[in-house]
Amino acid sequence: MAYALGIDVGGTFTDAVASDGVDRIVSAKTHTTPPNREVGVLRAIEELAAELGVEVGELLAQTDFIAHGTTASINALVQGTVADVGLIATKGHRDSIYIMNAEGRTLGRSAHEIQDTLRQRKPAPLIPKYRALEVTERIDHAGKVLVPLDEDEVRRVARALVEQGVEAIAVCLLWSFKNPDHERRVRELVHEVAPDLYVTLSSDVSPRIREFARTSTTIMNAQVGPRLRTYLEPLRRQLEDGGLKGPLLVMQSEGGTITAERAPEHAITTIGSVLSGGVIGGLRLAEQLGHRNVITTDVGGTTFLAGLIVDGEPLMAPGSIVNQFPINAATIRVHTIGSGGGALASVDAGGNLRLGPRSAEAVPGPACYGNGGTRPTNTDANLVLGVLDERGLLGGRKPLRKDLAREAIREHVAEPLGLTVEEAAIAIHEVQNAQAGDLLRRAVVQAGYDPRDFVAYAFGGAGPAHCAGYCRDLGVREVVVPLGPVASAFSAYGLAASDVVVSAELSDPSTFPVDPAVLEAHYARLRAELDRALNRQQVKFQDVVLHREVDLRYSMQVYELSVPVPDGAFTERTGQEVLDRFEEQYERINGSGAGYREAGVQAITYRMRAKASLGFPVALPEIDEADGPDPSAALLERRPVCLDSQIGYAPTPVYDYSRLRAGHEIAGPAVVDVPTTVVVIPAGVLGRVDRLGNLVMSYQ
Template sequence: MSYALGIDVGGTFTDAVASDGAGRIVSAKTPTTPPHREVGVMRAIEEIAGELGIDIGELLSQTDYIAHGTTASINALVQGTVADVGLIATKGHRDSIYIMNAEGRTLGRSAHEIQDTLRQRKPAPLIPKHRALEVTERIDHAGKVLVPLDEDEVRDVARSLVDQGVEAIAVCLLWSFKNAAHEQRIRELIHEIAPDMYVTLSSEVSPRIREFARTSTTIMNAQIGPRLRMYLTPLQKQLEDHGLKGPLLVMQSEGGTITADRAPEHAITTVGSVLSGGVIGGMRMAEQLGHRNVITTDVGGTTFLAGLIVDGEPVMAPGSVVNQFPINAATIRVHTIGSGGGALASVDAGGNLRLGPQSAEAVPGPACYGNGGTRPTNTDANLVLGILSPHGLLGGRKPLRMDLAREAIREHVADPLGLTVEEAAIAIHEVQNAQAGDLLRRSVVQAGYDPRDFVAYAFGGAGPAHCAGYCQDLGVREVVVPLGPVASAFSAYGLAASDIVLSAELSDPSAFPVDHTVLESHYARLEADLQRALDRQKVKFQEVVMQREIDLRYSMQVNELATTIPETGFTERTGDEILERFEEQYERINGSGAGYREAGVQAITYRARAKASLDFPVVLPDIAPASSSDPAGALREERHVCLDSQTGYVPTPVYDYARLRAGHEIAGPAIVDVPTTVVVVPAGVTGRVDRLGNLVLSYQ
């Protein structure tokens, strides 16, 4: 028997999924164990082995690969627990990272925050100026060497940084994306002085025009690369010591994996790894269910995440922003807010109820966990409302304390607002739904799509408890709650079902359309680079598909749109076809008639992506059909539940998911208890169990 494993290390829980490739899938959920997250990973694998009736050594020895999504990279950047990094820049250009291209006050900010000019602030610099040094060299915009590299100066600069105790060095030279020779020589000179120094080059990590974004990406890669290596290397060894023969793969922001031994070199691509798993899982499930357009919603312990799948493929973005600094790394476009199950509820100075973005995280967790947390969370509110079973989570293995939940809500929300505990709890619940619904509307509509053309998928530990509420006003046709063997470990399922995905890009700003021979030359180079990178993965592929896109913009504009390139060969008509696609996309986002070809169009960056499928089918199995639609045989109990402030507490049937079958229908209000989550079916909503064991919610 062979297995594929997916491991999703979240802020609160570590989820694991194993598939045998023949339709059997089992999952496990254990608390995350910061700062030693590998402990939680091994515990999750042990639980998976137990579910399969074998020991961990036997499981790992039969595992083809493990796909791992980790919060290590993003948490390190957000919390500032990064390596001490030095920067080597072209003389006269060190300060680009501090000037921030005049956009440092607005990057990553909402429209409301941007308008509040008096409160705009630049973020703290990525590195102090005494660790940002310069060397003499100059390459021009065409890649021609104008001033040779001063190698003696490089040695002096490298020794200075080593003497300052840096753990990594970022090298970002002007126009290096056109000619990387000077950066590559600097790395050689650094390693003559410090052979084990972690060195990252902008020409390898971010070969794009725009000096500030390229420098910030390179520095952040150097900040997290050494720590990611410190996490992955011992984890891989521990797995191999327990019998793992296959590779450990790490999920990247763009929705595919890379081998663990290569991941630290490209650490910045793993920043969104745990955000991508759920979207990839949604894509795989959509393939089985025949859905082309899907809104994926993931409510974990810490965050609420929303992604889009259009025509069967995730919607991508060329980069992202962390702590007001840009990251040049292709990513699945995922919108997020700090509004998960562990989001802290509070009352601000103006007497307004706030939920998040701060989280109780895994330690101490919500007050009801009894681990020392004293502040109320969304989870505490759901317990008071009767949504969560008083018997606890994880099939009763995680007991919940009603008294601690009520006391936390009373002290921090109810008393300050003059409400009862129950009124405060439903207010927290409704704020959660409102925040999530607002994010969904913005993420779908602002991308130029109509929500009525989509189906929503809702997963994560808290997603099924809230999805009917936050999707109600969105206008989607139906909400699919993935249950069955993946339940709240849906992101881990997405990891196990993911492909190897690598990308390569180059910037060559010019007027567009360009001659088809230019396209042929650029993509031949990019695809050759990708093939060499695939050869280094040491993984068996079933199929490799190359995708091409180009970043275009109207002249005098500053933002580009990634535009796909026809899959057929390049002809004299290819440039015009690409231009038509760009204008169609531009008008979908900005409105009919917004395009203006007379302004001229510019090509900025060319990109190729290799998607290599692993020779392992990870599919969800069909479940047994019911003899009738009546779910009475699955009724477990009736308890008083409050699902909205107008109705209050009402006797509500609670169904045992383990006894539901395909074709069963549940009329709201109702609760469906699953060992790792709970599904809320409000009044006016019908839940139907589909052939994969999902609960499909439809509004009447």
């Protein structure tokens, strides 16, 4: 028997899924174990083996691959626990990372924050200036060498940085994306001085025009690369020593995996690895259910995440922003806020109830865990409201204490607001729904789409408890809660169901459309790079699908849109078809009639992505059908639950998910208990179990 494993290491829980590729999928959920997160990973694998009834060594020996999503990279950047990095730049250009292209005060800020000019601040620099050094060289915009590289100067600079104790060096030279020879020689010279030092080149990590974004991406890659290597190498060795024969793969932000050996070289591509897993899981489920447009919503212990699938493909972005610094790495567009099950509730100086962005995380966790946490969270509120039962989480292996939850809410929310504990708890619950609903509305509408054209998928440990509430005002057709064998480990399922994805890009600013021969040359070069990258993965592929795109903008504008380039040979018609797609996309985002082709269009960056299938089927199995819609055989109990502040506590039917079958219907208000989560069906909502064991909710 062969298996595929997906492991999602979140801030609070580590989720895992194993599939035999035929008819069996099992899942497991354990606590994340910072700072030694590999401990939680190994525990999750042990639980998978127990579910399958095999020894751990037997499971690993029969595993084709493990796809792993980790928060290690993004957490390191956000929290500042990164490697000490030195920068080598072209003489006269080191300050680009500090000048920040005059956009440092506004990057990553909301429209409201941008308008508040008095409070705008640049972020702290990525590295201190004394670790940003320069070397003599110059290449022009066409890639021609104007000034040779001063190799003796490079050696002196490298020694100076090593003496400062840097753990990695980022190299970003002017116009290196047109000619990388000087950067590659710098790496060779640095390794003469320090053979084992981590060195990353902008021409490898971010071969795009725009010096500031390219430099920030390269520095951040150097900041997280050594830490990712320190995490992955011991984990890989432990798995191999335990019997793993297949590769350990790491999810990237763009929704595909690379081998753990290659991941540290391109560490910046893994910052959204956990975020991408849920969207890929949603994509696989949508293929089974026949949905083309899906809003994926994932409420974990720390964050609320929202992604879009449009016309059967994840909505992508050419980059992202972390801590007000741009990252040039293609990514599935995922919107996030710190509003998960462990989000801390508090009252600010103005007497307003706040939920998040800080989280109780895995340690100490919500107050009700009894691990020393004293601050109230969304989980504590749901326990007080009766949504969660004191029997606890993880199938009863994690008992919950309502007395500690009540005390935390009383001290930090109820008394400061002059409310009862119950009133404070329902306020926390409703703030969670409101924050999630606002994020969803922005994610869909700002992308130029109508929520009424979408189905929502809701997963994560806390998502099913809130989804009917935060989706109510969106106007979506229905909400699907993936349960069955994956339940709250849905992101891990997405990892197990993922493909290997590699991408390549090059910048060549010019007026568009260009000569078809130019397009042919550009994409032939990118295809050659992808072939080399795929060969380095050292895994077997069933098939490879290529996707081409180009970043276009109107002349004199500063932001581009990524536009698909049609398959097939390049002709004069190709350029016109791409322009039509560009204007259609531009007007969808900015309004009908906003396009103005007469201004001229510029191509900036060409990109190609290869999606290589591992050939492992990870479809969800169908479940038994019920004799009729009546779910009374699955009724577990009736307990007091507060789902509406106007109604208060009311005896509410609670159903045991394990007894539900396809075709059962549950009219709200009701609660469905699942070993790793709980589903809330409010009044006016009908829940129906579909053929895959999902609970599909529709508004009456």
